[in-house]
Amino acid sequence: MIRRVIQIEEDKCNGCGACAKACHEGAIGMVNGKAKLMRDDYCDGLGDCLPACPMDAIHFIEREAEAYDEAAVLKNKEEKAKAERSRLRQWPVQIKLLPVHAPFYEGANLLIAADCTAYAYAKFHDEFLKNRVVLVGCPKLDSTDYAVKLAEIIRQNAVQSITVVRMEVPCCGGLEMAAKRALEASGKRLPWQVITVGTDGTIRE
Template identity: 55%
Template sequence: MIRRIIEIDEERCTGCGLCAKACHEGAIAMENGKAKLAREHFCDGLGDCLPACPADAIRFVEREAPAYDEAAVQAAKAAQYPAGGCPGAQAMRFTPSAAPAQDGAASALQNWPVQIRLLSTSAPYLQGADLVIAADCTAFSCAQFHSRYLAGRIAMIGCPKLDAVDYSEKLTELFRRNDIRSVLVVRMQVPCCGGLTYAVETALAASGRDIPLRVVILTPSGEEVA
């Protein structure tokens, strides 16, 4: 798939190792005195390593690369810290009641990460899941988003206008690899959000899976469009 990933300029690299320390996912390793992107599927494309590099040897590129594999990252951390000493080694699915309640309403979120670009297509909580694939803005426009659309579902969010990726490629792989029970798309009443629906419909067709799909369109005030 085409996605954003880091690129390290070996000639500029001074071998200080600061980028490897800054990479919480363990994607960067030091080899022969130089920093290397040793595990492409560990790179989340967020770039914590960029500001750590004093030589300006790291930049973002858009290229063919394996999808970010959150499950593999957490497994590697768990193996490195078997006693649970690494905060990132805990399970990435949690019960809604574990999230703090605010104004009497508990969070219904069950998984992390939630960004389409970051979520692993092999995450164990996808098996037998009901998905909600939502545009970024929907949860801000709808005060009842958690209770109305998220409860009991695994969340995936994205913005087809701002994310420079084709969601349909990753979603096709996700639908093929997992026993998804249903898909709910929640999008805004703006033209660019149509790209989210299109990506899901394209992925469902390409996967060959017969998965029930429902699309909800929201106004900026959070009301469903009839």
């Protein structure tokens, strides 16, 4: 069908992203530092993005385009909102503040994470925190032996698995060792893994 949709002049676009933020339907995305109309059926033709552009790079045109799909736009908004929500399942999160026994430990997969990992790794919530109970600490800043408390948490609760997420820096080795000693001291044999995050925010193999 022929209808009114936006057109973005790439050579004028300065990559500020203001239009993408102004588009309530999610029709505009940023690709290689430039704004781009991602889907015709998300563009309602009302042009909330036009006044947001400081470079006058967006205009209306009449052309062949898919009809505006309000149902698809609403579904996309719901999926984005769901993806952006916090995956945190309990409070507190700091190892030194957590109780030894609590209902949220029962049947839980424990995530023992260094403080810095949540800041260094962009997908921390979705890839690490989702469906796990998190215990956070920094062996360099906390003057305590995590192993003792962690051992009691593992021993006294029906924990299913342990994942340690640490930074590649040497001080994080203390967190990994504390978790390892805690598991040994608990007398249990559980699935166990260690994931190391680099200071550049990537996972180290």
